[in-house]
Amino acid sequence: MKTHKVTFYPDNRVAEVADGESVLTAAIAAEVHITATCGGDGDCGKCRVIVDDGAIVTKQTPKVSDEDAAKGYVLACLTSVTSDLKVLVPPETRLGIVPEETEEAVTYGKMMTAAEEAESLDAITLDPPVAQFFLTMTPPTLDDNASDTVRLTRALRQAGVDEPVIFKPAALKEAAVACRQEEWQVTATVRRDPEQALVTMLQPGDQTGRAVALAIDVGTTTVVGKLIDLDTKEAVAETSAYNRQISCGEDVISRIVYSQRPGGQARLRELVVDTINEALRRLLTAADMTQDNVVAVYAAGNTIMQHLLLGLNPKYLREEPYIPTATTFPWVRARELGLKLGPRTNLYPLPCVASYLGADIVAGIVAAGIPTSEKLSLYIDVGTNGEMVLGNNEYLVSCSCSAGPAFEGGGVKYGMRATFGAIEEVLVDPTTYEPTIKTVGGKRPIGICGSGLIDALAEMFEAGVIDAKGKINVDLPTDRTRIGPSGPEYALAAAGDNGADRDIVITEADIDNLLRAKAAVFAAVMVLLDSVSVSLQDVDRFYIAGSFGRHLDAARAITIGLLPDLPTDKFYYIGNGSLWGAHNSAISREKRAEIAATAARMTYLDLSTNNKFMDGYVAALFLPHTDATLFPSVKTGARA
Amino acid sequence: MEVKETYNGKIREATIGLGDTAVTVGGETSLPLYMFEGAAPNKPVIALEVYDTKPEDWPEAAIAPYADVLDDPVKWALKCQDEYKADMICLNLASTNPSTGDRNGADIAPIVKAVADAIKIPLIVYGTANADKDAEVMPKAAEACQGKRALIGPVEEENYKTVAAAALGFDHLAAPHSPIDVNIAKQLNILITQLGLAPERVIIDPTTGALGYGLEYCYSVMERLRLAAMTQNDSMTQMPMINQIGREVWKAKEVKTSEADEPAWGDAETRGVLWEALTATALIMAGSNILVMRHPKAVELTRQFVAALTGATN
Numbered sequence: 042m043k044t045h046k047v048t049f050y051p052d053n054r055v056a057e058v059a060d061g062e063s064v065l066t067a068a069i070a071a072e073v074h075i076t077a078t079c080g081g082d083g084d085c086g087k088c089r090v091i092v093d094d095g096a097i098v099t100k101q102t103p104k105v106s107d108e109d110a111a112k113g114y115v116l117a118c119l120t121s122v123t124s125d126l127k128v129l130v131p132p133e134t135r136l137g138i139v140p141e142e143t144e145e146a147v148t149y150g151k152m153m154t155a156a157e158e159a160e161s162l163d164a165i166t167l168d169p170p171v172a173q174f175f176l177t178m179t180p181p182t183l184d185d186n187a188s189d190t191v192r193l194t195r196a197l198r199q200a201g202v203d204e205p206v207i208f209k210p211a212a213l214k215e216a217a218v219a220c221r222q223e224e225w226q227v228t229a230t231v232r233r234d235p236e237q238a239l240v241t242m243l244q245p246g247d248q249t250g251r252a253v254a255l256a257i258d259v260g261t262t263t264v265v266g267k268l269i270d271l272d273t274k275e276a277v278a279e280t281s282a283y284n285r286q287i288s289c290g291e292d293v294i295s296r297i298v299y300s301q302r303p304g305g306q307a308r309l310r311e312l313v314v315d316t317i318n319e320a321l322r323r324l325l326t327a328a329d330m331t332q333d334n335v336v337a338v339y340a341a342g343n344t345i346m347q348h349l350l351l352g353l354n355p356k357y358l359r360e361e362p363y364i365p366t367a368t369t370f371p372w373v374r375a376r377e378l379g380l381k382l383g384p385r386t387n388l389y390p391l392p393c394v395a396s397y398l399g400a401d402i403v404a405g406i407v408a409a410g411i412p413t414s415e416k417l418s419l420y421i422d423v424g425t426n427g428e429m430v431l432g433n434n435e436y437l438v439s440c441s442c443s444a445g446p447a448f449e450g451g452g453v454k455y456g457m458r459a460t461f462g463a464i465e466e467v468l469v470d471p472t473t474y475e476p477t478i479k480t481v482g483g484k485r486p487i488g489i490c491g492s493g494l495i496d497a498l499a500e501m502f503e504a505g506v507i508d509a510k511g512k513i514n515v516d517l518p519t520d521r522t523r524i525g526p527s528g529p530e531y532a533l534a535a536a537g538d539n540g541a542d543r544d545i546v547i548t549e550a551d552i553d554n555l556l557r558a559k560a561a562v563f564a565a566v567m568v569l570l571d572s573v574s575v576s577l578q579d580v581d582r583f584y585i586a587g588s589f590g591r592h593l594d595a596a597r598a599i600t601i602g603l604l605p606d607l608p609t610d611k612f613y614y615i616g617n618g619s620l621w622g623a624h625n626s627a628i629s630r631e632k633r634a635e636i637a638a639t640a641a642r643m644t645y646l647d648l649s650t651n652n653k654f655m656d657g658y659v660a661a662l663f664l665p666h667t668d669a670t671l672f673p674s675v676k677t678g679a680r681a
Numbered sequence: 682m683e684v685k686e687t688y689n690g691k692i693r694e695a696t697i698g699l700g701d702t703a704v705t706v707g708g709e710t711s712l713p714l715y716m717f718e719g720a721a722p723n724k725p726v727i728a729l730e731v732y733d734t735k736p737e738d739w740p741e742a743a744i745a746p747y748a749d750v751l752d753d754p755v756k757w758a759l760k761c762q763d764e765y766k767a768d769m770i771c772l773n774l775a776s777t778n779p780s781t782g783d784r785n786g787a788d789i790a791p792i793v794k795a796v797a798d799a800i801k802i803p804l805i806v807y808g809t810a811n812a813d814k815d816a817e818v819m820p821k822a823a824e825a826c827q828g829k830r831a832l833i834g835p836v837e838e839e840n841y842k843t844v845a846a847a848a849l850g851f852d853h854l855a856a857p858h859s860p861i862d863v864n865i866a867k868q869l870n871i872l873i874t875q876l877g878l879a880p881e882r883v884i885i886d887p888t889t890g891a892l893g894y895g896l897e898y899c900y901s902v903m904e905r906l907r908l909a910a911m912t913q914n915d916s917m918t919q920m921p922m923i924n925q926i927g928r929e930v931w932k933a934k935e936v937k938t939s940e941a942d943e944p945a946w947g948d949a950e951t952r953g954v955l956w957e958a959l960t961a962t963a964l965i966m967a968g969s970n971i972l973v974m975r976h977p978k979a980v981e982l983t984r985q986f987v988a989a990l991t992g993a994t995n
């Protein structure tokens with residue numbers, strides 16, 4: 042079979058692919074990470090690359106303007122390789138690195154501070170599910186002739202392990218030598234489940250004090266990992282990276298679709314494992330440790346991510362009646378999954394509730410303290426799916442809705458993730474209709490991210506650039522609004538402004554997508570409240586989780602009717618609740634049990650056939666909402 | 682024991698036309714026809730249809746009452762007013778439909794003016810619900826009947842800025858038209874009142890389905906609008922409602938088919954008249970205030986029904 046060499050710039054990475062393969066496939070093979078929101082269907086127009094040199098066959102697509110086509114832009118997924126190629130991946134297409142989280146002050150509500158995080162850690166008693174015990178035993182004699190395992194078990198009892206003790210075969214094999222090498226002093230690594238304590242490793246002498254656990258949040262977009270010191274409970278290193286599965290589609294649905302292609306499921310598992318391994322490598326370097334220090338892994342992700350990581354077929358999560366293979370999972374060997382860890386290190390997948398309500402949410406609400414509080418809390422995590430939980434120590438109801446990729450920049454002409462060059466803040470002057478923009482990292486604008494879109498929508502609405510239905514007024518005395526190639530549009534940045542090399546516009550179609558996203562989220566909130574007959578005013582605390590929530594300007598999100606109109610003192614941002622829950626699980630058996638119990642007692646409402654949801658959705662397809670009484674502060678402009 | 686509900690909402694009163702012959706609709710303080718719980722100061726009224734051009738697709742039974750006037754909208758309107766005692770005239774600008782006549786605003790303006798000037802009773806002017814075309818035609822139509830305080834419709838989401846603005850500019854009322862959806866009806870009301878049109882000058886057109894062709898959907902949406910208006914005091918639903926009944930009924934297969942083709946279905950005229958009267962009476966129960974109808978005999982039956990329900994004598 043004929044093959045060709047494809048070189049990607051600026052990374053200068055090469056892949057050898059068969060004649061006729063797509064450039065996107067070549068990029069994946071070359072480990073060049075390209076944004077492919079639709080997973081290579083030619084629908085999203087995000088996989089733009091420039092072919093510099095070589096022969097290709099590319100399909101015509103309205104997603105690339107004639108002007109861009111003339112410059113050599115093609116869609117990687119629609120272009121097949123027919124000779125050796127040189128391909129330039131422009132900045133807007135590159136996956137890039139996750140920008141450092143800055144400790145930004147939020148203007149609406151309250152962000153959990155580092156001090157509070159530390160305080161909440163203090164409140165947790167150190168009692169890790171996988172722990173190391175330094176044991177000292179009395180040597181056996183002819184009179185005291187109990188076996189090694191009996192001696193070890195006795196010592197473990199004394200150390201407070203009261204579950205039945207079981208020895209893994211590997212530990213048994215090393216017991217005789219380990220016990221005797223350092224005069225009956227050994228370090229036992231023990232995995233403590235509610236029903237038993239499993240001794241997984243025995244090492245001579247005192248090896249304690251060096252054990253860490255890996256806590257990971259396996260997000261659809263971003264994977265965040267922490268190494269946790271099992272003596273101090275604290276994180277010793279933290280890192281994040283884009284989930285490499287992004288090259289196979291932006292949201293969970295497109296991942297499920299991809300998983301059904303030949304080899305797709307295996308490929309997705311590989312990609313997420315690669316992402317975790319890369320994060321792990323960075324963490325170990327930062328902490329100056331090796332894989333031997335890692336005694337356990339705790340992974341929290343949504344149900345689809347958990348399935349893909351564990352190699353479970355996610356197909357049926359997407360088909361009515363939306364049933365996952367499992368919502369609680371056994372410990373699995375990390376190495377079997379492909380993680381670069383020792384053979385005895387196991388991974389605990391945190392439990393999920395339903396196909397579209399995953400461990401990330403369960404972990405988050407436990408981290409926020411919702412299941413034990415008398416206060417009525419509403420917890421919401423918005424990404425490509427909006428997931429939410431309402432409740433307290435008496436009940437927990439939850440639901441999820443598909444928000445579409447708009448908040449992550451997908452389905453929007455110039456949308457992108459919140460990486461460098463993304464417009465993240467927008468002001469629109471109500472008299473001149475001129476925009477003022479701020480980009481991530483202060484870089485040259487290359488697109489708009491979710492928070493920028495929300496800002497833009499709110500500002501355009503307040504300035505009268507769009508009406509309550511999201512229709513752009515093209516009759517305004519400004520050339521910022523105009524009829525573009527795909528209908529009415531508003532130019533946020535014209536080529537030349539702030540160094541932009543192309544016009545960056547918001548189209549009416551983009552606005553429609555955003556409206557649909559916000560309407561789905563808000564309608565879901567209302568259905569949840571309605572299901573237990575409480576009103577918005579009854580909610581004591583409103584938690585916003587996730588990285589999107591962190592960058593979001595809540596006041597603007599209220600203006601467009603995405604978030605409920607509650608006073609600022611009810612808003613709490615908890616950042617990455619999923620990771621926080623995984624961290625809690627790593628240091629406390631009690632927390633781990635609480636998370637499992639919480640998952641088991643959560644009620645999940647399926648909205649797919651819910652009439653109230655459909656009705657509320659149409660009502661919310663309006664700025665801020667058809668029922669203006671739900672948004673009193675937007676009308677008066679006076680927020681508490 | 683008598684159980685009575687009290688409502689905190691009220692339907693606004695809207696007046697179409699000027700002077701002695703002006704017609705006021707709305708004003709209900711209870712759910713439709715719950716006369717034991719509130720007042721309904723104004724009866725439902727009936728507008729008869731007049732087309733700006735001779736209709737091609739009307740069945741024989743609908744043609745017959747107007748056979749002598751179909752070519753002349755003014756005579757037609759006067760016949761409806763004088764002979765069939767219509768409360769209002771609804772002039773349908775069917776000839777502007779892009780797929781048939783495609784006449785433009787300037788072409789039909791003289792017709793609108795002639796009809797408006799000829800009749801004493803109030804006027805309703807309806808476009809073809811082609812949003813782009815109506816945006817061109819309806820401002821001209823509104824201008825042509827300036828000074829008559831007519832009802833201009835349909836106002837669609839896609840053209841409200843032009844059509845509702847024309848109603849506002851030429852001092853008429855507007856009929857926002859929504860696709861059998863309570864929320865969209867409300868949204869359109871919000872948008873057009875935000876343009877500056879007083880809510881007292883808005884009549885909701887919730888989309889009409891004929892008997893057998895979506896009547897029950899139409900009914901339940903109207904019912905929900907009235908429940909929101911009465912029980913939730915939802916200001917943006919408290920407008921009177923208009924239903925385009927004639928147009929919908931007379932295109933139904935059961936109405937159009939002749940007796941020769943379906944002998945078992947019986948006399949075509951009786952069938953059509955009953956179909957229209959049944960649709961109209963059901964919609965009155967759902968809260969309709971203005972019924973736009975076609976056949977004089979159906980109007981007669983509907984009037985008897987209204988009289989029986991309201992105890993009024995006609």
Ligand code: FES
Nearest residue numbers: 081083085086118
């Ligand atoms: S268009 Fe190529 S990945 Fe979406």
